[in-house]
Amino acid sequence: MSTTTNKEEFWRWHEYHRIMPNIKPTNKDLITAGVDVGSVGSKAAVMVNGQAYSWGITRTGSNSPESAKKALNYALKDTGLELTDLKYIVGTGYGRVNVPMANKAITEIACHAKGANYIWGPSVRTVLDVGGQDIKAIKIDPTGRVVSFLMNDKCAAGTGRGMEVFADLLQIPIEEIGTTSLKVEQEPEPVSCTCVAFAKTEAIGLLRKGWSKEKVLAAYTRAMAVRMANLINRVGLEPDLVVTGGQSKNVGIVSRIETILGVKCLPTPNWREGALDPMAAGAFGAALLAKALYEKEQQT
């Protein structure tokens, strides 16, 4: 008898790509792309005249250039467009220097600011970007320009990767982790360690003590939300607040931040129904900056 069993991978989130049906690009249009190679997810967006046309979200592999190519090909899939149709490509994110086809690399801070401005409009002043390995609180002006920002330490505490670890530990599919964490009658005390490795140990201890999965998850999510709220307060909260990055899809996080800060975030667009995905905000921003850079290049 085999001793190994096929372990289900609860952390594994779904890759997907989307094409906006109402846009039909022609060769007269200015087509640009943004590729955001994050630590966990690689996102690529294609824009036609500054309007989102298609995007793809994939997992980042061990090879950044490969991941960038994969994400961009995923965004171009079924669009009929080729890599050569893209006038300008901007690379961004953790692996931005490793995007081989990019004309320019720009920090993800500038791209998320621009992307949040594009998704939610000019009323956005504070952007919380919760990525796979870092959290950034960014203050922006009505044009999507960065005013100031703060970043967490080099630590995965309170990030998307931490959530993946917890999904695996508690055997809850990652996409259900937000709603599951809200299934508690009373909000438990947050776990004392936000460090992923220590929090995992603490969570195992709590499970042995007889806590339900939901309660443990709520305690961890609460600790993460407190950390994010602190970062927002340090940069200076100014409404409207939005959450971008993978964790914007985690309703457990978003609702807890709202409770702690006492403000409502602008709602996460319904990306399942085809709306702009805030997880790809960096890629949208990069594609918009690509358009601006291309136009500037043409003028000179």
Next chain:
Amino acid sequence: MDSDKCTGCAKCTESCPQKALEMVTEFIDLEDKTIAAIKEMHRKKIQYTCTTCKPETNQTPCTKACNAKAIWCVWNPSNLK
């Protein structure tokens, strides 16, 4: 440091007795601008690095060297504009 006001003259980096400042390239308003920034190694401990210059007065070598008035010390909260 206000990266919008910084002209990239690098006078502050020369004035700093702790050599805590450096010139970096940042992408601002679709341009690669050369601006002054605090060195990475000093970022988390800047309050200690700066103590010798009496930052509470806001009259440190770097603030005096800056013609663009892009540097100020947040030691004293009233300096925060």
